[in-house]
Amino acid sequence: MSVPFIDLKRFEEGLLERWNEKVSQLSATASFIGGAEVAQLEETLTQLTDNKFAVSCANGTDAIQLALRALDVGRDDLVLVPNMTFWATFEAVVNVGATPVTVDSDLSDGGIDLAAFIEAVEKYRPKAAVIAHLYGWGTANLQQVRDYCSANNVLLVEDGAQCFGTQYNNESIYKGALISTTSFYPAKVLGAAGDGGAVFTSDELLAQRARQLANHGRTSHYGYGLVGWNSRLDSLQAAYLNLAVEFLPHRIESRIQAAQFYKTHLGNLGINQIDAPAEYVENGYCHVGLIDNIDLKQTIEAALKSNNIGFGNIYPGAMSEQECSKRYMHAHVGGNQAQQICSTVINLPVFPYITSAELSTVVDVVKSACEEK
Numbered sequence: 001m002s003v004p005f006i007d008l009k010r011f012e013e014g015l016l017e018r019w020n021e022k023v024s025q026l027s028a029t030a031s032f033i034g035g036a037e038v039a040q041l042e043e044t045l046t047q048l049t050d051n052k053f054a055v056s057c058a059n060g061t062d063a064i065q066l067a068l069r070a071l072d073v074g075r076d077d078l079v080l081v082p083n084m085t086f087w088a089t090f091e092a093v094v095n096v097g098a099t100p101v102t103v104d105s106d107l108s109d110g111g112i113d114l115a116a117f118i119e120a121v122e123k124y125r126p127k128a129a130v131i132a133h134l135y136g137w138g139t140a141n142l143q144q145v146r147d148y149c150s151a152n153n154v155l156l157v158e159d160g161a162q163c164f165g166t167q168y169n170n171e172s173i174y175k176g177a178l179i180s181t182t183s184f185y186p187a188k189v190l191g192a193a194g195d196g197g198a199v200f201t202s203d204e205l206l207a208q209r210a211r212q213l214a215n216h217g218r219t220s221h222y223g224y225g226l227v228g229w230n231s232r233l234d235s236l237q238a239a240y241l242n243l244a245v246e247f248l249p250h251r252i253e254s255r256i257q258a259a260q261f262y263k264t265h266l267g268n269l270g271i272n273q274i275d276a277p278a279e280y281v282e283n284g285y286c287h288v289g290l291i292d293n294i295d296l297k298q299t300i301e302a303a304l305k306s307n308n309i310g311f312g313n314i315y316p317g318a319m320s321e322q323e324c325s326k327r328y329m330h331a332h333v334g335g336n337q338a339q340q341i342c343s344t345v346i347n348l349p350v351f352p353y354i355t356s357a358e359l360s361t362v363v364d365v366v367k368s369a370c371e372e373k
């Protein structure tokens, strides 16, 4: 049996019919930008993230750029970024005109390395920092990072593209952030029928600025208070998200069970399976294993390939190792744990409604590859 790394076509019963119905309605009234669907989505997002404001936008990369620009981060400002994250985190900093300083990652949870983070703040006095909550959870030291940043006047942006639905100390992970972002790219935990994103904050001024920037910096239809750009979420995406969000608890439950299945069945095989730190309830975004033995990693990956089982390496390369990043970076602080994760990481298939037969197939293939070694 082949198993995809991700399958987005496993829609809940009735979802596609309701979606088609909405598309017909919105098309018949040509309601394509703004309107009730966008307003409803933003209201739901404020509730789910326990923030006062949610500003929808075109994608998760724009959301980070909007958050940085709302904080007035721009030309010549230094901004700390994790050395291991999706490229968009780094890119967003460069795109607003600021200069990234990469900071090492923590091997135990993939989050920011706290000691390196503090060293970077002391050494470079950056205006801001972006941290990324990867894999469906955040760093074990999140509260320390938040407190340290507010005590040292570092504006902290939390890239929450992978942590929609994650709980930190029994609250939405987005709740305690100064400003945070998410992505509705279809493969994310709350995925749209295309691209989308949002900025969350409880600071009214930041929310206003983000909203204004996402709509050309407008103060009136042809009056401009800021130079922004067009980063509006369209009404069809909002309509899809309003449907999808109803099913979110089921999707998350299914993801968590899948990730848990691997953890219980693949212990003691030389794969260091990373768990969310104790302060978190994860959203099941992905499974994470680190395999120090490179021979074993290659054997497992070859077995998965020959059995048509999808897998991921999130992420295969650190920010500081990318072909162009040296041209933009000011410095790197800390060691090379990020590179160590990048060269040892493997992710097994996790997506909503993956079947138990599929999960067992994956486990059997990985187990027999390990026993062969």
Ligand SMILES: *Cc1c(COP(=O)(O)O)cnc(C)c1O
Pocket: 059, 060, 061, 062, 085, 086, 088, 089, 132, 133, 134, 159, 161, 162, 183, 184, 185, 195, 196, 197
């Ligand atoms: C997906 C992702 C983004 C970018 O989101 P897009 O909607 O694809 O622009 C940014 N950061 C992280 C950590 C992501 O996983």
